[in-house]
Amino acid sequence: MVRTIVVGGVAGGMSAATRLRRLASGAEIVVLERGPEVSYANCGLPYYAGGVIERRDDLLLQTPQSLHTRFGLDVRVRTEVLAIDRETRRLRVRDLVTGREYDEGYDHLVLSPGAAPVVPELPGVERALTLRTVAEADRLAAAVRGGARTAVVVGGGFIGLEVAENLARRGLTVAVVERDAQVLAPLDPEMAAPVHAELAANGVALHLGATVTKVLADVVELHDGRLLDADLVLLAIGVRPETDLASGAGLKLGPRGGIAVDETMRTSDPHIYAVGDAVEKVDRVGGAPSLIPLANSANRQGRLAADAIAGLPVRLGGRIGTAIVQVFGLTVATTGANEKRLRAAGRPYRVIHTHPASHAGYYPGAEPMSLKLLLDPDDATLLGAQAVGGAGVDKRIDVLATALYAGLRADELADLELGYAPAFGSAKDPVNMLGYIAGNQLSDGEQSIQWHEVAAAVEAGAALLDVRTAAEYAAGHLPGAISLPLDELRERMAEVPDRALIVYCQVGQRGHTATALLTGHGYRVHNLDGGYRTWKAGTASVQSARPGAA
Amino acid sequence: MVRTIVVGGVAGGMSAATRLRRLASGAEIVVLERGPEVSYANCGLPYYAGGVIERRDDLLLQTPQSLHTRFGLDVRVRTEVLAIDRETRRLRVRDLVTGREYDEGYDHLVLSPGAAPVVPELPGVERALTLRTVAEADRLAAAVRGGARTAVVVGGGFIGLEVAENLARRGLTVAVVERDAQVLAPLDPEMAAPVHAELAANGVALHLGATVTKVLADVVELHDGRLLDADLVLLAIGVRPETDLASGAGLKLGPRGGIAVDETMRTSDPHIYAVGDAVEKVDRVGGAPSLIPLANSANRQGRLAADAIAGLPVRLGGRIGTAIVQVFGLTVATTGANEKRLRAAGRPYRVIHTHPASHAGYYPGAEPMSLKLLLDPDDATLLGAQAVGGAGVDKRIDVLATALYAGLRADELADLELGYAPAFGSAKDPVNMLGYIAGNQLSDGEQSIQWHEVAAAVEAGAALLDVRTAAEYAAGHLPGAISLPLDELRERMAEVPDRALIVYCQVGQRGHTATALLTGHGYRVHNLDGGYRTWKAGTASVQSARPGAA
Ligand SMILES: Cc1cc2nc3c(=O)[nH]c(=O)nc-3n(C[C@H](O)[C@H](O)[C@H](O)COP(=O)(O)OP(=O)(O)OC[C@H]3O[C@@H](n4cnc5c(N)ncnc54)[C@H](O)[C@@H]3O)c2cc1C
């Protein structure tokens, strides 16, 4: 009988095992898992620690027993694979309960060992917790129950912020320490600014541009000597692919340090497949190798490995890496490439910011959001998108991720027919608006200017025209801007300075109408993309990037 | 100066006027509107009547004055266009306040006269209200304030159900009378069944297969003589394109009775464009002419007419017709073609039903939904989708509408990377699942059977196998089904009858695993698509289709 062994019994591994069973009812399938649980919801761990998910059992989607009963799988927990002998196709395995070691032969091997939290070498770091497994979530929950009052979360990534929120929910005083000038690296800085504000509004102290140098008994010490109270320390500064087993067996690793696989999930050994957080993927945008430690890809790849073993045709294209996270009242979501990454890769791009409402403004309960779109300046295909706000952020990112996958041009977004009733969207949905704005720049040649380009343009002689109302202007404006409300512009055209103009409103929309009007009157005009709101967020992000600004 | 006249000052018309102003700052633009308001939110009218939208002013997005100030538009309300003299390019116009008639010359004409509620010829129908304009919403709201206690809504379409809900919200006892065997015609019958249940659960009496024969002083009489209390009667049996003006001028109409336009919104007269509810569109799926009286298309077409007048390249492809509506606690959404329409067109298709949760089951608050996907059996491209349920329905339909627009194959849905965190979706999102299920049928040759095909297959000798738990079986099952829970199937394989099998579970998922197992053991198996839930909904819809079943 053909025998497949799967190493790692969670997202990628168990998806491979159950799928393979459906494709090969008679095959022998063994799953070896180091930990005490399989098929658990890693993604739920922060919420279990925070008490949102109340029952520990809810985290366990399957058990070795249920997988045996339903799928006829031989699932062995507390069982570590120590080594692969590729020559003889045998694994060296240790039963972690008894300590006994034994060998297991395979015809096909699927590796889905995941990734491990990065733990820096720091004095006292042994006291710090990490969060990857149910056991670690138990430890975190126990620390909270044990009376911890203060917490320092090291790392402002997705997991760090989820943990910070959940600890705050439990009443702890929480500080987040982040080495970078912003949280959530997939966001560009001006999109991260509202997240910083949301953390502050919810009492989470954010220390940007800061590193931890020591973990002491009940404080942590930062690079500048500051001490932060920390009954509890959680490390969430990233994960690294679990590659010991693979590299020990001489399997090829990729440039980013993950296991190298081809489009069929096969490693450099034709009998060994690898999937999930441990492997390298290819970015759909740009084609660069990348680590995308997300559950969607792990599950997808696991299933594809089973297909490949069963002889079905398999081909996984480049990955987009859509990600989403709740940060208190904000939803933050990204898909594709961000501006930082495109700039670093030297790839030309165009940027659009908007600040639409989740649904029609005349219907109660609309929530604001900020959207950013990146597109190819030549063929207008989508390169990436970011969204931060309330309701409807998840929907817009999923639509944009679908459009990006399908290779749509940005101006085609105007053509999408998205469900509109007052409680759900607008007659021109925010995604349609992105398409309109893109089209205006692409075919109509409307010029926009980005928040970080304003200072230089003003330096070079451009005049700044604020077309918002007098009240909006009074509440805050760009330095040196002249106030000339859109609704007075036609009559006061004579007052417009005879120079290159940068026009702006609150979000870009009135600026667009003003730009059209002024262009029609012969002016050379740039519309400030995303308006005052994006400029404000962008300049705030520059502030927080200054050393010691936290 | 080039002079454009727009007839109709709401969704399509005003979108054309404002856009044209941005493209042609010096042009003369006149908007003629019969009613007292322009730029109002038709889509909000039911919610204004229901008190959800509290301020009447919130419905008015712009006023003639604001449009003059901002866009330099000459907007004339209470001004009806009576006739078009195409030869001389002049309109005959009546000022409805003074009764004065006058002529207006145009270079370009844009018609966006909308559609009018269909009013059947019935004794007493004068008493019945319709809902299209703000004035009609005022009348409806006044009737409620005036003490109406009972209401009959004639027509179970989108607007009828929105009004029914809003009247119920105001405390009225509401009955809906629908000629068809189901409400919301874009849904297939098994998808409409939960909507019927939701109406009933909220105290709305539903009379299906029923027509109104008389409107009397405080009741309406149905075809079978029944009388329904009706202090208030609202007609919402559909709209017909406003084509009097166009046909009076000899403009070509299309086969569905709307104004015929080409891809650039041009009518049979090169100086006249027409947009919105009054014109015929082309279905993206199938290419048939159709009336799609929705705001997205009206706004889009209005903007495109302006582009065409300004000389920009314009080309509007076929329309998908995505629609969404809230019905009490349910969200109902559709995109593309439904099964009824495909069957009528003789177009082959394949069907998939699922019943996923809005987000990961282990995270609190997940809400159930039902999804239906229609795909081309040959090339697997999407043909249409329907969704009914709670949270997340709008997102899934918008993703599917985007995929349909982009021409994706159903199995490619498995590859989409949609934002996943526990509060937003699942590691395999419902849309991904549709892709998996499609792929299983397409490449792996898994056979499914639809709810309405079961009876004939059983007749022909197939055995019915219920693989749910004993408790689920006890709570209701298909007539004649054998209970054999999935988790016992491996051991009790000997009990499986040696015949063609129809396997089912609650939603199709366990049925799929059972099907795989049984197929592996040499059985010829069909998995009941959508499981017991779809079968139950489908058979309920057949019941309600029986004459007098209401
Ligand atoms: C706290 C947290 C929150 C997350 N939130 C999200 C989210 O919201 N959205 C999202 O998309 N993703 C999220 N993720 C990421 C997601 O969980 C992973 O992408 C996914 O679990 C990866 O699957 P995998 O199979 O590669 O690895 P894992 O699921 O980690 O499984 C690997 C398993 O292999 C076992 N193993 C490793 N080496 C051996 C060995 N030598 N012998 C035997 N067993 C071994 C490990 O014990 C482990 O159980 C989150 C992760 C964490 C930790």
Ligand SMILES: Cc1cc2nc3c(=O)[nH]c(=O)nc-3n(C[C@H](O)[C@H](O)[C@H](O)COP(=O)(O)OP(=O)(O)OC[C@H]3O[C@@H](n4cnc5c(N)ncnc54)[C@H](O)[C@@H]3O)c2cc1C
């Ligand atoms: C109650 C209700 C709820 C709706 N809900 C939704 C929804 O949730 N989602 C959705 O997508 N769509 C919805 N719609 C449909 C949407 O409102 C229409 O598709 C859209 O308004 C069509 O735009 P239009 O410009 O073609 O017509 P309209 O917006 O109706 O504008 C036409 C205007 O032309 C004027 N006019 C007509 N003839 C003349 C003439 N001879 N001279 C001068 N003026 C004239 C009329 O007075 C009217 O004001 C709803 C409609 C109604 C009535």
Ligand SMILES: CC(C)(COP(=O)(O)OP(=O)(O)OC[C@H]1O[C@@H](n2cnc3c(N)ncnc32)[C@H](O)[C@@H]1OP(=O)(O)O)[C@@H](O)C(=O)NCCC(=O)NCCS
């Ligand atoms: C759950 C787990 C064991 C996989 O089990 P599984 O049975 O393969 O997968 P699911 O329960 O997701 O169901 C998917 C299967 O049901 C099928 N299915 C779903 N709905 C269906 C329906 N209505 N009709 C027919 N089939 C259906 C799918 O096609 C798929 O089968 P396929 O792979 O043969 O195409 C594995 O993913 C796991 O351990 N997950 C937990 C860990 C995890 O994902 N962590 C990270 C995120 S928190």
Ligand SMILES: CC(C)(COP(=O)(O)OP(=O)(O)OC[C@H]1O[C@@H](n2cnc3c(N)ncnc32)[C@H](O)[C@@H]1OP(=O)(O)O)[C@@H](O)C(=O)NCCC(=O)NCCS
């Ligand atoms: C509102 C109405 C007057 C149209 O006004 P409009 O200014 O053309 O349209 P919107 O307010 O929707 O704004 C869209 C414009 O702003 C631009 N825009 C939006 N956000 C922008 C941003 N952040 N930056 C730059 N431009 C932006 C768009 O590109 C578009 O301009 P364009 O057409 O030149 O490309 C018209 O649609 C109307 O009367 N609507 C009410 C009736 C209705 O729609 N009823 C049916 C549904 S209830």
